Amino acid sequence: MGWVETTGGYAVTLDGTRVRCRNAAGRALKQVPAKLRDDAEVVRLRQLAEWLERHEHECRSQVDAWLVRSLPVPVGLLARVWPDEAWQGALRDLVVAPVGADGRAEADRAGFLRDADPERGLGIVDLDGDSVRLDCEQVLIPHPVLLEDLDDLREFATELGVEQGLEQLFREVWQRPETAGGTALEWGAYADAKFEELRHATARAVSYGYRVRGGYAICPLTEDGRALEAAYWIGDDYPEAEAYTGGLEWRVDGGRRLPIGEVGPVAWSEGLRMAASVYAGRVVKNEDEEGEL
Template sequence: MEGRVAARATSGRAAGRQLKTLPRALKDHPEVDRLRRFAEWLDRHSAACVAQVDAWMVSSLPVPTGLLARVWPDEAWQSALRDLAVVGDDPDEVGFLRGATDSGELRIVNLDGDTVRLSPRTVTLPHPVLLPDLDDIREFAAELGITQSVEQIHRAIWRRPENPENPGNPGNPGNPGNPDTKATEVRAFTGGKFRSRFALAARASSLGYRVSGGYATARVRDGGRTVEASVWIGEPYADDEVNTGALTWHNDDGRALPLREVGPVAWSEGMRMGAALYAGRVIEEGKDA
């Protein structure tokens, strides 16, 4: 709706058709103003529902089944939740959410294609890096024609290398290498040139990341603890050209985590942020992207 109010013709050949513009007599009418403000509120409400569900998913937090049942009749909540992959009491049983009843039951399409009803006390909307057989789940979702309002199963993921060998490969952003036992930063996304610090900060904000001081940051709850990933984006108010810096992770006390201590969700989301910022860099003519 985008906060807009539309009118339809009630007579003549155009009866029932939506008018391109509001008649002048209606533009400043109090009822139109109230409708416009209501439409804007609906848009904000829809965006807030998507943001909340995204937060549940990124953090893989348990969500009470009763809560999902209570909000399901709301079209905005239903749009944000519908077709998300959910996990109940059995962590190996993944299904796509299709409905919720007043009694607290969830209607799920499982990976066998069967519609089942579940009533666990809580469910999780798992981050895709935690989903087993993710490629199979994506293939099955494509067969069902599933689309998600909250990016989940098709979210770009990165898995932390297991063998501690080297802290990263700056020449290949797609291959950060294997973190050694002491390394605390990934340099795969350093050196991304931007015309100004403002342009880089604006890109970070537009992607949903917080800009604080000289960093773009993303807070993630991973394995019961909160971790903040951060990328250096330059001193505030600097007008000169800037380059993206290293990617690091910190705990709640501000301690830089050795890469080997970064959990799978925090690693994936940090790498996702670094890659997204780096992708907006200035590409000089004649050089590969």
């Protein structure tokens, strides 16, 4: 945006989400002078910057929900939001696949999203490196655990110079081991992690965007049209109490625990992603390692 004149011959502008200032001689200053911090124009720009940051976060959160929950997205909606830089930053270069009449994603027509236009539809770079247009009403933003030949896709993305604003291709994924199945109701690989204080585990879960409820870190999910949640026990004592993590479980139908053998690939991967993120902040027992991760 342009420069806005303010008191004392100074001018201010917004550079991304940072307020910048120049003096009457036109020289850019390293920071806004203290005497201008309560100036009406400076306050207005700071409020705008805060709104832009919230808006960018909301856009990323929504696109992440589409990815994690495997929700088909109308092409018309993508075309409407595409001119917005915050939406475009979250969507550009994500792998998208058209949804066919049967409701399934057509993986052979997938590609990296480069444009969304109300008249011409979506422009992508397909997996052969050609720029094409998709003629469809909905697309799926596939979770990486569902993408075949993920390593090849990552290599191809690197060759194209793809820089995704939202983690998709380079998102960590966990495949369910063949030994994990049957009627067991929880996965214990991330149990018994010690935290000096419960609030450390809680803060770590919240910092990654997870909810904390009833002693569990919670990750809401949708798979094959069914709503469920992954829940990882982190403790329900007072915040300053020592805490140990427990098992990871998946729940459906208002709290019924789902047997591990029935957990789908996206729910499995995202549940373990949550547990691993919290677990990494534990107190390390081995004295040869750092005291805390």
